Amino acid sequence: MPDRWGFLPRAASFVAFIAAWQIGSLAVGARQLPPPLVVLDVLWRRILDGSIPYHVGVTLARVAVSFTIAMLIGTAIGIAMGRSRRLDRFFDGWLILFLNVPAVVSTILCYVWFGLVETAAIAAVAVNKIPNVVVTLREGARALSPDYIEMAQVYRLSRAKTLRHVILPELYPFIVAAARSGLALVWKIVLVVELLGRSNGVGFQIYSAFQNFEVAEILAYTIAFVAVIQAIEFAILRPLERRAGRWRR
Amino acid sequence: MAAVTQFEIDVRSKRYPAVGQAPPIEALRDLRFAISVGEFACIVGPSGCGKTTLLNIVAGLDADFTGRVDFPGPAERSRPVIGYVFQKPRLLPWRTVEENIRLVLSPAQARSTIVDDLLAATGLIDARHSYPERLSVGMARRVALVRAFAIEPDLLLMDEPFVSLDETTAERLRALLLDIWSRRPTTVLFVTHDTREAAQLADRVIVLTPSPGSLQSIVTIDTPRADRINGGIAEAIRQRIVQPPAIEASR
Numbered sequence: 414m415p416d417r418w419g420f421l422p423r424a425a426s427f428v429a430f431i432a433a434w435q436i437g438s439l440a441v442g443a444r445q446l447p448p449p450l451v452v453l454d455v456l457w458r459r460i461l462d463g464s465i466p467y468h469v470g471v472t473l474a475r476v477a478v479s480f481t482i483a484m485l486i487g488t489a490i491g492i493a494m495g496r497s498r499r500l501d502r503f504f505d506g507w508l509i510l511f512l513n514v515p516a517v518v519s520t521i522l523c524y525v526w527f528g529l530v531e532t533a534a535i536a537a538v539a540v541n542k543i544p545n546v547v548v549t550l551r552e553g554a555r556a557l558s559p560d561y562i563e564m565a566q567v568y569r570l571s572r573a574k575t576l577r578h579v580i581l582p583e584l585y586p587f588i589v590a591a592a593r594s595g596l597a598l599v600w601k602i603v604l605v606v607e608l609l610g611r612s613n614g615v616g617f618q619i620y621s622a623f624q625n626f627e628v629a630e631i632l633a634y635t636i637a638f639v640a641v642i643q644a645i646e647f648a649i650l651r652p653l654e655r656r657a658g659r660w661r662r
Numbered sequence: 663m664a665a666v667t668q669f670e671i672d673v674r675s676k677r678y679p680a681v682g683q684a685p686p687i688e689a690l691r692d693l694r695f696a697i698s699v700g701e702f703a704c705i706v707g708p709s710g711c712g713k714t715t716l717l718n719i720v721a722g723l724d725a726d727f728t729g730r731v732d733f734p735g736p737a738e739r740s741r742p743v744i745g746y747v748f749q750k751p752r753l754l755p756w757r758t759v760e761e762n763i764r765l766v767l768s769p770a771q772a773r774s775t776i777v778d779d780l781l782a783a784t785g786l787i788d789a790r791h792s793y794p795e796r797l798s799v800g801m802a803r804r805v806a807l808v809r810a811f812a813i814e815p816d817l818l819l820m821d822e823p824f825v826s827l828d829e830t831t832a833e834r835l836r837a838l839l840l841d842i843w844s845r846r847p848t849t850v851l852f853v854t855h856d857t858r859e860a861a862q863l864a865d866r867v868i869v870l871t872p873s874p875g876s877l878q879s880i881v882t883i884d885t886p887r888a889d890r891i892n893g894g895i896a897e898a899i900r901q902r903i904v905q906p907p908a909i910e911a912s913r
Contacts, residue, residue, distance in 0.1 A: 560748070563748075564748070567722070567723065567744055568746075568766040579754065582754070582756040582757075660755055661795060
């Protein structure tokens with residue numbers, strides 16, 4: 414078995430985690446920390462009655478929309494700031510400010526300004542994510558090789574062609590890096606946004622469970638959502654990263 | 663204004679600003695010469711005399727100089743089509759050989775057989791779907807050559823395109839260049855520090871002084887290229903480039 418050194422430690426680690434959970438549950442009491450089997454049971458019932466698929470689906474839709482908006486806007490601003498020293502100097506202070514605004518603050522402000530609507534929720538998540546994308550893409554745009562841009566200039570490639578064939582491929586590793594860290598950030602913020610001002614989604618369900626002190630419910634939703642996000646990471650983002658490097662030797 | 667009939671280059675001065683502790687540098691000074699349409703001109707000079715700077719000025723990449731560059735033809739068609747073979751091939755590593763070439767073509771050229779013709783002439787047909795990082799250095803330079811010829815340039819700029827190749831490969835590529843050039847004639851401005859290379863390729867050699875580069879001499883070579891294969895004749899031409907007669911040296 415060629416992969417036993419990879420598989421065995423992982424299996425052992427998983428078993429140890431479940432065991433620690435079980436022991437912890439016995440120590441603090443099943444009400445504070447329900448044992449694994451109880452959580453599994455809740456998870457299974459919530460999948461069957463359709464509530465997990467519904468709320469996870471709603472949350473995923475919010476993740477997808479706000480993530481896409483944040484990537485597009487953040488990439489555009491990042492490239493602009495990386496290419497122009499003047500823009501960079503002017504907006505650098507703004508960027509630092511937005512990087513440090515806590516998610517809760519921007520979320521509450523969005524709800525105050527736009528009302529408790531879907532647009533406000535999406536905007537709040539995007540506003541939180543955009544500065545991180547900008548920082549990553551700005552770094553990439555600063556590192557762009559003048560060699561290829563000069564080539565594009567001499568051979569008179571249009572702006573669209575230069576962007577598509579010269580600049581974006583060179584930035585691809587930075588875009589994938591921003592996407593991966595972005596997904597990790599966005600799905601956590603989406604829960605906060607749902608908790609504060611939406612009446613569906615995983616964040617809302619966790620808030621309801623919290624009010625009824627249903628810890629098993631909270632853990633079941635957490636497991637379901639983490640599993641889905643990991644599946645996206647493995648099924649979409651990793652292959653994209655491999656694809657980006659296929660021209661390398 | 664009369665229409666210009668040749669490429670006229672007149673660089674009064676090109677300076678690089680001071681960077682940190684380094685003082686400002688004057689790269690070129692009072693460099694004036696003209697190239698006829700269809701001519702193969704070599705620019706030789708010691709390293710650091712501003713040869714690449716000159717090519718970038720002609721290519722329009724560097725507008726920060728005093729002087730002017732005039733291209734032949736009616737004034738309204740201000741910029742000719744320029745092919746540039748850089749010192750490094752500068753192929754996009756994330757595009758295949760063929761994609762790199764097709765990217766720079768006009769729609770009409772893309773529909774023509776020019777890419778296939780040039781790939782065949784340079785022995786690159788089998789490599790057309792390869793990514794540049796999988797090519798040998800010599801092959802990558804051939805691709806850069808194909809890309810420059812494929813746009814059917816009015817002016818072809820070449821910046822030491824065969825430097826750091828082993829002599830056999832460089833020799834083969836020089837022969838290949840002359841072969842393609844004779845079939846697709848264009849005006850060539852070829853920069854090199856190698857006087858033997860210039861003696862082999864050029865109709866005219868423009869010799870630059872050490873930095874700041876200005877005109878030292880212009881050597882016209884009438885010997886047919888086929889005769890220059892003879893070692894003695896080639897060496898005699900090279901001697902004229904290295905030690906130009908006093909009359910040509912004074913300007």
